[in-house]
Amino acid sequence: MALFALSRINRYFKIEKKLYLKEIKEIIKYHQEHQNLTRLAYQSAWMFLMERFYDDQSLEDDIVNDLHFAIEAAREIEYLTKCIDWKRKDEEVFVVKRWLIVVADYFLTCTLCNVELAGLMSSIAQLFRAAREYYREISSLCIYPLRNAAEKKNVKIDDLLKSGVIDAVLEEIRQPTxxxxxxxxxxxxxxxxxxxxxxxxxxxxxxxxxxxxxxxxxxxxxxxxxxxxxxxxxxxxxxxxxxxxxxxxxxxxxxxxxx
CATH class of the missing domain: 1.10.287 (Helix Hairpins)
Known part of the structure; x- marks a missing residue:
């Protein structure tokens, strides 16, 4: 609950790095090793950090190279895509929506070239397809990080092809809905x-x-x-x-x- 509350702090509310960075990195790394948090709690920790990143580019190395955001987000999105009960629209749906919001900001803000981006885009393409038939709201949210990725110079055109992103958007534009x-x-x-x-x-x-x-x-x-x-x-x-x-x-x- 504490992590969820932190994730609700608006990005325009300034917080000095010394007040949060060491501790939030420890929380994320401990979970990566021990899997001690719920999926909502883990996503909330990332959301809090990414909200700070939006206005502080100095966090990029921590997020990209130390904590490996792209790998972590891809794994979580892939898991949620497989386990969501689309008819019940339970907590997993809420969590995956929050991941998509964070990932859209990540592609918008991140400038470092990173081989891990292809895997993240692939996970979103999979979710895009899975949600298309059952949950249009999530399917609609998927397009924003993909559009942001297409714009960024640090995202390779080859990765857009290999990850299936281009195919997923081609499929979408042909939908009668x-x-x-x-x-x-x-x-x-x-x-x-x-x-x-x-x-x-x-x-x-x-x-x-x-x-x-x-x-x-x-x-x-x-x-x-x-x-x-x-x-x-x-x-x-x-x-x-x-x-x-x-x-x-x-x-x-x-x-x-x-x-």
């Missing part, structure tokens, strides 16, 4: 990937390697009928942009990866 907000997030996801593959952010990458990445993503999109799908709902983009966004591109080519 796709709503306007989810459509906007999917549009943004693919526009961000397209922008990165144009070379502006990947100038140091060898041209042959960049073209190979573009080819792989283009082929996956082609297999899933992505172009036809986007073209068929393109008329909704201006409406979605007006209702949910301010900066979705009105140029349809921005949502394609051309080879």
């Amino acid at each position: 796709l709503d306007d907000e989810m459509a906007g997030e999917c549009f943004e996801f693919f526009a961000l990937i397209s922008e990165r593959l144009k070379g502006k952010e990947e100038e140091k990458m060898k041209e042959a390697k960049r073209k190979e990445k573009k080819r792989k993503i283009f082929e996956r999109m082609e297999e899933e009928g992505y172009e036809d799908c986007i073209t068929s709902i393109y008329g909704e983009i201006s409406f979605v942009n007006e209702k949910y966004y301010l900066d979705l591109s009105l140029n349809i080519s921005d949502y394609f990866v051309n080879v």
